[in-house]
Amino acid sequence: xxxxxxxxxxxxxxxxxxxxxxxxxxxxxxxxxxxxxxxxxxxxxxxxxxxxxxxxxxxxxxxxxxxxxxxxxxxxxxxxxxxxxxxxxxxxxxxxxxxxxxxxxxxxxxxxxxxxxxxxxxxxxxxxxxxxxxxxxxxxxxxxxxxxxxxxxxxxxxxxxxxxxxxxxxxxxxxxxxxxxxxxxxxxxxxxxxxxxxxxxxxxxxxxxxxxxxxxxxxxxxxxxxxxxxxxxxxxxxxxxxxxxxxxxxxxxxxxxxxxxxxxxx
Numbered sequence: 001x002x003x004x005x006x007x008x009x010x011x012x013x014x015x016x017x018x019x020x021x022x023x024x025x026x027x028x029x030x031x032x033x034x035x036x037x038x039x040x041x042x043x044x045x046x047x048x049x050x051x052x053x054x055x056x057x058x059x060x061x062x063x064x065x066x067x068x069x070x071x072x073x074x075x076x077x078x079x080x081x082x083x084x085x086x087x088x089x090x091x092x093x094x095x096x097x098x099x100x101x102x103x104x105x106x107x108x109x110x111x112x113x114x115x116x117x118x119x120x121x122x123x124x125x126x127x128x129x130x131x132x133x134x135x136x137x138x139x140x141x142x143x144x145x146x147x148x149x150x151x152x153x154x155x156x157x158x159x160x161x162x163x164x165x166x167x168x169x170x171x172x173x174x175x176x177x178x179x180x181x182x183x184x185x186x187x188x189x190x191x192x193x194x195x196x197x198x199x200x201x202x203x204x205x206x207x208x209x210x211x212x213x214x215x216x217x218x219x220x221x222x223x224x225x226x227x228x229x230x231x232x233x234x235x236x237x238x239x240x241x242x243x244x245x246x247x248x249x250x251x252x253x254x255x256x257x258x259x260x261x262x263x264x265x266x
Contacts, residue, residue, distance in 0.1 A: 084142035096251040099128035113178030123149025130158035139165040172200035188223035201266040238264030
């Protein structure tokens with residue numbers, strides 16, 4: 001119904017007239033978005049319906065819809081923390097709450113040392129590693145995820161360092177980690193991030209990577225989704241111990257997906 005009304009009123013006077021107005025429209029949407037439960041699966045449509053119920057006219061709603069759609073593309077990383085805050089504060093996980101199976105296999109026979117869990121989420125991998133004797137640091141841009149990780153560590157009787165950080169701001173250090181875990185992260189597979197991560201590994205340190213793959217072939221595809229064989233290129237400075245491009249159960253999907261797995265050694 002909303003879509004039809006918008007099309008009929010396409011020639012109506014604009015309700016959003018300046019960059020300042022657009023910024024206000026976006027901020028109001030973001031504030032609404034961050035308060036919604038994860039059960040709201042189509043936030044933009046739900047927000048427009050919310051505006052209609054509030055009594056806003058169809059022409060004004062249409063203009064706001066255009067701004068929100070454009071900004072959602074331009075500023076999609078701004079919404080990521082809020083999406084994951086909603087995810088990790090939900091009582092119904094939308095992901096595998098157990099440790100990643102590739103990680104469990106990779107460290108089975110490795111002596112514990114210092115581990116970094118990149119975009120640790122609610123701590124499923126960090127707590128697992130800590131329970132195996134690893135000294136674990138993890139970070140995530142979701143405050144709710146970090147809070148859940150700390151609670152999970154207390155419940156399991158283990159200690160870890162959990163930080164609210166973005167990958168752009170985190171100090172990976174040099175020759176600092178015996179293990180770096182990149183399990184369904186949002187780190188772009190390009191410099192300077194990859195160089196920072198590789199340099200942060202100690203000699204004989206392991207990198208464990210798993211993520212959904214990009215099958216679109218689009219130039220505009222998410223930079224953190226690996227393309228076929230891309231991991232072999234970006235982590236080519238490591239000794240590749242395992243690489244897979246398979247369709248299998250994925251930690252962040254309810255169905256089999258094409259996923260990339262890599263284990264590399266410094």
